[in-house]
Amino acid sequence: xxxxxxxxxxxxxxxxxxSQLVKxxxxxxxxxxxxxxxxxxxxxxxxxxxxxxxxxERIYENVAAILATEGASLADVIRATTYITDMAQRPxxxxxxxxxxPVNPPATTLVEVSALAAPDxxxxxxxxxxxxxxxx
Numbered sequence: 001x002x003x004x005x006x007x008x009x010x011x012x013x014x015x016x017x018x019s020q021l022v023k024x025x026x027x028x029x030x031x032x033x034x035x036x037x038x039x040x041x042x043x044x045x046x047x048x049x050x051x052x053x054x055x056x057e058r059i060y061e062n063v064a065a066i067l068a069t070e071g072a073s074l075a076d077v078i079r080a081t082t083y084i085t086d087m088a089q090r091p092x093x094x095x096x097x098x099x100x101x102p103v104n105p106p107a108t109t110l111v112e113v114s115a116l117a118a119p120d121x122x123x124x125x126x127x128x129x130x131x132x133x134x135x136x
Contacts (some may be wrong), residue, residue, distance in 0.1 A: 001026050010040040010065040011037075012044035021066055025133060033071055034127040036083070037062050038116065046120035056096035059125050060136045064100075072131045079128040086122065087112040093123060 005019035014020060014035070022033040024075075039048040039055035063111035064074055085094060090110065095104065105129075116124050 005026060005105050007107055008066055008069040010042065012040055012042055012067060023070060026101055028133055030070070030131050030133050032067065032088055032129040034063060034066055034074055036124040036126040038121040038124050046118070052092040053096060055123050059123060060096065060100045064124065064129055076128050076129040076131045077127055080106045080108045082108065082110045083113045083116065083124045083125050084110065084122060085113060085116060089122065094129050
């Protein structure tokens with residue numbers, strides 16, 4: 001097994017507090033564990049205001065960009081855990097998830113929480129993806 005802690009330039013810099021991505025090679029597969037993603041730009045500025053749909057869209061755009069740095073895509077996502085601050089917003093979150101995972105959606109959990117890392121964030125998603133590794 002080989003493990004790498006990465007901070008791709010397509011995501012905000014966690015300034016040593018955590019890794020945006022941990023890549024684990026096991027056998028013929030590479031597992032990609034993404035840190036919880038919130039609606040922010042590469043500079044760490046919140047995006048989407050108070051609109052759950054816009055925040056969810058930005059999160060999945062960020063997830064796709066991080067996965068692409070390792071040659072993966074949203075089709076490689078096997079697990080998603082979503083944290084939202086208001087369960088009444090579930091329909092908006094579900095609609096965005098259906099857009100990004102139109103077929104074979106990942107196993108998923110949705111949890112309502114009282115707060116996230118900053119008051120501007122309404123939603124956070126953490127992701128696990130797996131891709132086959134090329135044989136040497």
